[in-house]
Amino acid sequence: MQIGQAAKASGASAKMIRHYEAMGLVAPAGRRDSNYRDYTAEDVARLRFVRRARDLGFAIERIRDLLALWSDRGRSSAEVKRIALDHIADLEGRIAGMREMVATLHHLADGCAGDGRPDCPIIEGLAGKNATAAARTAPTARDNPRRAEPPRP
Structure with missing residues (x-):
C-alpha cells in the first residue's frame, strides 16, 4: 500500500511516517517500479505501535527498546x-x-x-521577587467588590 493508505491504516500522518523512517523506528518501505513507497501489513502494525507509544508519551529511545522487545518472542515480560x-x-x-x-x-x-494598580504579585513572582509576601499583602478581589472574579476552569 502507498504512504497515504499506510497513514490512514496506522493513524500516523505521512509526514510522521517519513520522520519515523528517518529516525530508524520504522524500516524504509520498499519501492515499487513507479518509485512509490510500498508498505506491508507488518509495516502498518509497526507504525501503529510507534504511534500508540508516542501517544502514551514514551521517548524515542524507549520506543526503540519496546520495539525490540515486541520483535523478540523470547522476551521476558x-x-x-x-x-x-x-x-x-x-x-x-x-x-x-x-x-x-x-x-x-x-x-x-x-x-x-x-485592577488599575501597577503592583502585581504575578509579575513580581515571575521576576523572582518575593512573590509569596507580595501575594499575601496585595489587595484581592474581596477588597474590591466591583471586580468580578473570572471563572476558574
Missing part, C-alpha cells in the same frame, strides 16, 4: 513491565510538577487585585 513502570513514575513526577505550577499560579493570581 519483566523488562517490558519495568519500562512501563519507569514511564509511569516519570509521568507522575511531571504531573506533580505541573500541579505545583498550577498551585503557585493560583496563589499568585489570587493575590493579584487585577
Whole structure:
C-alpha cells in the first residue's frame, strides 16, 4: 500500500511516517517500479505501535527498546513491565510538577487585585521577587467588590 493508505491504516500522518523512517523506528518501505513507497501489513502494525507509544508519551529511545522487545518472542515480560513502570513514575513526577505550577499560579493570581494598580504579585513572582509576601499583602478581589472574579476552569 502507498504512504497515504499506510497513514490512514496506522493513524500516523505521512509526514510522521517519513520522520519515523528517518529516525530508524520504522524500516524504509520498499519501492515499487513507479518509485512509490510500498508498505506491508507488518509495516502498518509497526507504525501503529510507534504511534500508540508516542501517544502514551514514551521517548524515542524507549520506543526503540519496546520495539525490540515486541520483535523478540523470547522476551521476558519483566523488562517490558519495568519500562512501563519507569514511564509511569516519570509521568507522575511531571504531573506533580505541573500541579505545583498550577498551585503557585493560583496563589499568585489570587493575590493579584487585577485592577488599575501597577503592583502585581504575578509579575513580581515571575521576576523572582518575593512573590509569596507580595501575594499575601496585595489587595484581592474581596477588597474590591466591583471586580468580578473570572471563572476558574
